Amino acid sequence: MxxxxxxxxxxxxxxxxxxxxxxxxxxxxxxxxxxxxxxxxxxxxxxxxxxxxxxxxxxxxxxxxxxxxxxxxxxxxxxxxxxxxxxxxxxxPPWGCLTGIRPTLVALQTDSAEDLSERYLVRPDKAALALKTGREEVRILEKISPQDINIYIGIPFCPSRCEYCSFVSSDISFHMGRLKEYKEHLIKEIRLLSPGIKRRISSLYVGGGTPTVFDDDDFRDLIDAVYENLAVDKDCEVTVEAGRPDTITENKLKAMASHGIKRICINPQTMNDETLAKLNRRHTSADTVRAIEEARQTGFSVINADMIAGLKYETAKDFIDTAEKMIALGLENITVHTLYKKRRAAMSLADVMTDDPAGEVDKAVSAVYGMLEDAGYRPYYMYKQKDTGHGLENTGFEKGGTACLYNVAMMTDARDVLSFGAGGMSKRVFEQVDTAKYRVERCSSSKDVLDYMMRTEEIARKKADFFGL
Ligand code: SF4
Known part of the structure; x- marks a missing residue:
């Protein structure tokens, strides 16, 4: 010991x-x-x-x-x-003694990759990445007025539970009969709070879980209700995290496109079919390609895909192969995650992670960053999690100026976010003039779907008080 x-x-x-x-x-x-x-x-x-x-x-x-x-x-x-x-x-460990979730914040404070590397024992490539990404975050934040509000709508349901999942989402097999009811409560909460929202909405993100887990009609109801009740103007950035490609249908794509939604996340995590099956994801890489093609044909101009490094069943080569395929698909945003777990997850960290004594995952992540930059992508936001496998980070890349404002607003803790639904965290941000840092106050919803549905009005009142709506 x-x-x-x-x-x-x-x-x-x-x-x-x-x-x-x-x-x-x-x-x-x-x-x-x-x-x-x-x-x-x-x-x-x-x-x-x-x-x-x-x-x-x-x-x-x-x-x-x-x-x-x-x-x-x-x-x-x-x-x-x-x-x-x-x-x-x-x-x-590559990040030295930097253990916080925001290495970019410390990088900006030191304002020198060499200094960051020296003072915190951070590996030089990570120090340079943190500084570059932090400067991008600052540039993007300037596009989001602090007077505006950012909105998150959470759908904590998925068609099946991925083996590595640590989120609060529910496998719909447990709550299948409750999905429609959840939608109704979500719309109710939006209706209760929307009259009080007098601030401009900079960005709106429908996330999960898997928001496209609803059937076509319920999905359209939800998207229609969002636009009927919230003042989403043409400059507001709207993103829908479709997640699992097998849940994406032509009707759902059309429901989004009918309101002018241009941004969608289609997240395969890996393009290796064997891994997908072992992870209990119940879709194939062909489903991903099909969903991306259909989204393009429906008019989506910014498509994000997430990929995960360090999955138990994968080699570094599999991970690099996934990156090659994603780059070839011409995606505007690619987010590179490193596997992590919280205690909730069904398996232990050792069960889920690869054994990686030679640091192969670390090397593969660096190789993929290089491939992305060579293909014209730039890192624009970054965060770490405490139990991140292999001591690595999560980094969002974009090309062509397509960075997701919501991601930066949320991850930097530098802009207000109002969350609807179970499991969402609302926050108000107060700039500290003397230190140039932000003070954040948070207001949680209920993480439990059934509790959320029982207390929707009470939860809405709490958020109204929190934001002064
Ligand atoms: S898609 Fe995401 S939220 Fe849903 S089960 Fe898989 S890891 Fe969890």
Missing amino acids: LEIVLKGHESYYALADVVRLFFPSPAEDRENGKVFCAGAPDFLIESELLPSGRSVCRVNGKEYYFAGPAEEASREVKRSLYMALTDLTGIR
């Missing part, structure tokens, strides 16, 4: 975050002043914050400390622990 004894500080959380880069499920023992990790090899580490503000980690008679400029206490202790664990394990 790995044990870290804290001395002169109480940065339990920061230490656990660094341990998580190397080993799963670290825990805190505040009574005995320790962070420990039962599944890790036997190491006893002392993490001390010295009166000088510098931190040192001691293990096996060696001391690890950083000689460059000092950082705040929690960063100091993270940095020295990262150095110790890197030396002890031979593993070098």
Whole structure:
């Protein structure tokens, strides 16, 4: 078991975050002043914050400390622990001791890839990517007025549950009879809140789950209700995350096109049919190609596709092959995700992830980034998740100035978002003039579909109060 004894500080959380880069499920023992990790090899580490503000980690008679400029206490202790664990394990997580979900924010604060790399021990290619992407985020945010609002409409249902899924979505086999009812409650919530929305809507995103899981009529009802009740003007960016290609029909595409919707996400995750079957996704790569062709014929001009690195059943070659096929399809947006899980997911991280002692996934992700940039794509938003497999990030790429404003508004936590439906998180953002950072207040809906339907009016009232509608 790995044990870290804290001395002169109480940065339990920061230490656990660094341990998580190397080993799963670290825990805190505040009574005995320790962070420990039962599944890790036997190491006893002392993490001390010295009166000088510098931190040192001691293990096996060696001391690890950083000689460059000092950082705040929690960063100091993270940095020295990262150095110790890197030396002890031979593993070098690419983002160094940066454990937050927004590496672009830290990159913008340092404003130098070299500085980011040096101060946070971030690998130089990741530091350069973070800075480039962060600058793109800033440029895109300028297109979204802080006075405007951004809207999310959540459909937490899918036709089947992907093996790796960690979202709150429900396999419709559990709630098949409730899908229509959910739609009605969603429309009810939209009707309750829409009269109070006096702000311009910059972007509207219908996400999931799989919003196209509805049958043709219910899907049209929902899209019609959105346009009847919300002031979506011609400059508002509207995106529908169709998700599973097998749920996309001509009628659903026409329902969207009839309102002028031009942006759609068709997400195969992989173009390898064997993997798709093993993941319980119940569609093929041919379904993806068909759905993309139909969307093009219906007039969709911006198509996004998501792909995932590190799936258990795939080699690096399979992942690169998926990227090649997606690029060949001429998609405007490609989002590269790295597999991650939360505790909700049915399988353990080890069950779902590939064994990757040689860092093949990391190399494949870098190779795909290079392929995308060579094909004219630019990274425009990025985030990390705590349990991300292989210590990697998620990055959205676009070409031809087709970046999704909603994604940037949402992921940067820099613009207000009003969410409708179960599981959505609404947020209000307050700019802090003195620090140039944002303070975010959040208002959650119910994650449980049945609870959401029972309390739709109460939940709507809570959001109305939150936004002052
Ligand atoms: S499509 Fe997405 S939300 Fe739905 S089950 Fe798969 S991973 Fe989960």
